[in-house]
Amino acid sequence: MNINVLDPFGPRALELLAQSDAYHLSLYPPQCCFLVDPASLQAPQACFLGAFEGDTLLGCGAYRRCEDGAGRYAEVKRLFVPAAQRGRGAARALMRELEARMVAEGLGLARLETGPYQPEALRLYQALGYVERGPFGDYALDPMSVFMEKPLPVAAQRHADLPLDALADLLIDCVAAGASIGWVRSPSREAARAYWQRVTLGVARGERLLWALQEGGRVLASAQLLLEQPQNGAHRAEVCKVMTHPDARRRGLAGALMRALEAEARALGKRLLVLDTNTGSAAERLYKRLGWQLCGVMPDYAEQADATLGPTSWMFKRLP
Secondary structure (H helix, E strand, C coil): CEEEECCCCCHHHHHHHHHHHHHHHHHCCHHHCCCCCHHHHCCCCEEEEEEEECCEEEEEEEEEEEEECCEEEEEEEEEECCHHHCCCCHHHHHHHHHHHHHHHCCCCEEEEEECCCCHHHHHHHHHCCCEEECCCCCCCCCCCCEEEEEECCEEECCHHHCCHHHHHHHHHHHHHCCCCCCCCCCCCHHHHHHHHHHHHHHHHCCCEEEEEEEECCEEEEEEEEECCCCHHHCCEEEEEEEEECHHHCCCCHHHHHHHHHHHHHHHCCCCEEEEEEECCCHHHHHHHHCCCEEEEEEEEEEECCCCCEEEEEEEEEECC
C-alpha cells in the first residue's frame, strides 16, 4: 500500500469525496455534517492524501493547518474508506502518514471532529491515542459531534525549548511506576534536573536529539536519539530513554515518538538504529510491532525495582 498526495479535484478524488458526503448524510442531519469542499483541501492550507494499492484508490484523508490562541494545530478532515475497501488497514495507514507529515511541519497537536454513529472510526482514533475533548475552532457543542485530540512529538533542540521541571516530573514519575530507564529508585528533583541539564548540553552540542510530547504544561512522553558514534558507526544511532508518563499510557504516544524519531534518523542519513530494553516488557512488544528485530538477550543485565537482576533485550531496525 502506498500513500501519496492526492489532487482533490481529480476525478477519482471527487468520486470518493461524493461517496463520503453520501455516507455522512446517511448518518447525520446536514447541519451536523462538516464536510469541507475540495477547494479547502488544496495546498497550502491543507494536505490531502490517498491510499493506493496498485492503481486502486482505497481511501483518502487530509489535515488542515489551523491556529488558535494556544498556537498552531492540525485538524484531520475527510478520512474516508468506502465499505468495499475496508478491513485492509487503509484508514490506519492514512492516519499514520498524516501524523508523520504534521510532525515534519512542527505541528504539535492533531484535532478532529467525528460522530457517535461511527464506532469503527472512534475505535481507530482511540487506538491511535486520541482522547475526547470539548469543541474547538468554530465548532459548537452538539450531541452529534465527538471532538478528539492527540499531542504529537515535537523535537526540541535548543536549551530554551526544554522544560526542565516538567521533564524532571516525567522522569521521577516513570521510575516510580517501574520504568526501567536507568534508575532503580526515583531520583530526587535535583538529580532529575541535573540529568536533563546534561541532556540539554548534549542537544546543544549536536550529540543527541530529544523529542517531548507536551499537554497542558506537562510532558507526557519523551525519547532520545544518540547521534554521536565512533567513526566506523557513523551510519547508526541509538534510541534511548523512551518514557511515557503512567497517566498517559495506552494513548499511542510512545509509538508516535518512535515514528518521529525514525523519520528524523532516516532524514539524517542513518541506516541502522539500535536500542536495549527490559526483556518481556511492554516496550519490547511495542518495538516488535514497529518492526524492530531481536538481536539477543543478555541475562542479569539490569537491577530491577525488587533488587533482582533482570535480562535485557538488544534490538535493531534497518532504515530504508
